[in-house]
Amino acid sequence: MEHTGLGGKSIILRLEMNTKEIKFGQVASAIFEAGGDMVAIDVIQSSGDITVRDITITVTDSAHISTVTETVQSLKGVRLVNISDRTFLMHLGGKIETQPKVPIQNRDDLSRVYTPDVARVCAAIQEDPKKAYTLTIKRNTVAVISDGSAVLGLGNIGPYAAMPVMEGKSMLFKQLAGVDSFPICLDTQDTEEIIATIKAIAPAFGGINLEDIASPRCFEIEQRLRDELDVPVFHDDQHGTAVVLYAALINALKVVGKSIDQVKVVVCGIGAAGVACSKILLSAGVGEIIGVDRAGALTRDETYEHPMWQWYAEHTNPNRVQGPLSEVIRGADVFIGLSAGGLLQREDVLSMAEQPIVFAMANPTPEIQPEAVEDIAGVIATGRSDYPNQINNVLCFPGIFRAALDCRATVINEEMKLAAAEAIASAVPADELNASYIIPSVFNQNVVKAIRERVVKAAVVTGVARRVPRE
Ligand SMILES: NC(=O)c1ccc[n+]([C@@H]2O[C@H](COP(=O)([O-])OP(=O)(O)OC[C@H]3O[C@@H](n4cnc5c(N)ncnc54)[C@H](O)[C@@H]3O)[C@@H](O)[C@H]2O)c1
Ligand SMILES: O=C(O)C[C@H](O)C(=O)O
Ligand SMILES: [Mg+2]
Incomplete structure (x- = not known):
């Protein structure tokens, strides 16, 4: 068809x-x-x-x-x-399959790949566990793990319904960066059970990509796994999104001629992605960030049960602005939507500062359709592939894991994330940069290469690389 x-x-x-x-x-x-x-x-x-x-x-x-x-x-x-x-x-029938690297054509092959000869390989790994990296799939394989609780903007749709997204991520890992991966959807949404399960299956993998796990549980799950596992654990919706968002903002600000330390940014949806994006912007030097969730702006004049929101309120919104999105957004230079479809109105964008930057990143339906504001916005981006300027974590996770696997990083740290963002931003040549081209295409072959190079360097410099890859 x-x-x-x-x-x-x-x-x-x-x-x-x-x-x-x-x-x-x-x-x-x-x-x-x-x-x-x-x-x-x-x-x-x-x-x-x-x-x-x-x-x-x-x-x-x-x-x-x-x-x-x-x-x-x-x-x-x-x-x-x-x-x-x-x-x-x-x-139909799912989107990926397992493919043996060598054919088993006779008894001799059989006894090598399987019993009895395989036992010698097992013994070698038992003697030196590091050999798992050279003699098993570990060195090139990532687990893509979700509990189905915050899938795209669809919400808590459960592990069966989450599988098509995780299979899609696996395809992208392989096609864009040659990384093998397994989509794994867990039939539990209990923090301790999720942590225990991931720890128990970790030996096969060189990295863990957590996906579409709702906040606030995603924060604890990621932190505990980072502390307790010796392979990189990366919550894609937090850090992958933050990296790509920062890359897009670097370039969008160049287009509208504003500088990062002078802009007022409103982030709508203070969940996994909203928190991580705000944190990367704080470290990039944005002075005024206001977070808005269902109950309006987060402010230090309130107390929040959710510890991450408490932290957020204490580190953002310096002018203690209160109120709903439609009020808070007045005069803002940048809108970052990581909430749900259709929350932003044209009138809201009209009330923003000159040349407003609108990043409506909720999937699959953005906070506002680009058509509704294309005549009044300085730069518009969404998370979708069918509009220009796709800000989507797919630009980050294949390359950052390619780098982490190749240098056997123990973690993916802040320096590696910033290096990835700069690599993505620099993949748009200065003479081609314009309002409809602030972020490279997912199919731009230079992106993974550029991320790998800079991220490996950052891992080596910060001492988290266990090997330096040859090329
Ligand atoms: N473009 C991308 O690369 C990308 C990456 C990650 C997430 N996302 C999108 O961002 C959204 C959030 O993802 P997440 O993983 O952070 O989910 P999450 O469940 O952790 O957070 C969503 C947050 O949005 C808030 N929210 C929901 N409805 C709201 C409303 N009406 N007003 C204000 N706040 C509201 C929720 O209370 C919650 O805090 C989803 O639509 C997801 O598809 C896009
Ligand atoms: O899966 C995507 O397209 C991006 C992101 O991971 C999301 O949850 O929306
Ligand atoms: Mg996701």
Whole structure:
């Protein structure tokens, strides 16, 4: 199936029709009247009065899919058996598989890769555990682990529903940086159980990428695992996002001609990503950061049960501003959305300072659609791949883990994160930088290379590298 233009897509409806009750021509007219363009018909089964057909239809967008399917479902004598589109078809049977590196073609091969000869390799690792890095998948393999509690902006959708995202992250690790990984979704949301489980499975991995674990539990889980494991543990939604956000801000400020120490920044959504982004901006020298969550601006005049919010309130909002987003945002130079779709209004952006920078990063629906403010914003970015300026942690996690694995880093520290942000920002050449090109494309082959080089250096300089890679 092909995409047929901007926003256009094809869907396949499998329809079971009772020919005594309805003729195919009536179904075709109904689809046509609902605006669907029928491009192919395949007969799947035809027996007696029952006929099953796959109808390929071009639709304009997701809302149009509902219009067409509702029309079809309302027809007497028609049963909608299944609906698939290109996205669902790409997910059939999952998106990744295990691939042996050497074929087992005879008994000799069998006895080498498996028993009895494999025992000599096991004994070598038992004698010197460091050999796990040379003789197992550990040196190139990361675990992508979620508890399904804060998946994209979809919230607590559980471990089964989280798998497609984690499989997607695994594909990206491999395709962009050659890193092997396993998507692992845990059927527990208990902090201690999550920590114990990850510690127990850690021997196979050279790094742990935590993904889509809700705050505040994500903070403790990450900290404890960092303290208790000797491989890097990186909560992607916190640090991956912060790295890419900082890279994007460095370049966006150049476009609007403002300097980082003079801007007022409003961060909406003080969860995993919002906290980490605010922290990186504080260390980059932003003077005024105001965090807003459901109950309005976080201020030191309040006390918060959530220790991270207490910390946040004490380290941000120097003017103790109070109130909802629509008030706090007045006069701000930068809006950073890490909350949920549709929270920012055009009037809010109109009330910001001149040349406002709007980073609406909630996935999959941004805090404001770029079309709504493109005429009034200085720079706009989202987390999505279908608009210019995609600020998404995919620009960071493949490269930063490539570097961490190659130098066998014990941790991914602040210096390595800042090095990654600078590498990403510098991948946009100065003479090409403009409001629609502040951040390199995910497919820019220089990004992973640039991150690897700078991050390995930072790891070596800060003494957390256990080896210096040759190239
Ligand atoms: N573009 C990216 O690379 C990227 C990376 C990470 C997260 N995200 C997006 O950011 C969002 C948050 O992710 P997270 O991992 O930090 O989740 P999280 O659950 O840890 O935090 C979300 C925060 O947003 C707040 N929030 C929700 N609705 C709100 C509202 N109406 N007003 C104010 N605050 C509200 C919640 O209270 C919570 O504190 C998600 O949409 C996610 O997809 C994007
Ligand atoms: O998965 C993404 O696209 C980015 C990020 O990790 C998110 O949770 O939204
Ligand atoms: Mg995520």
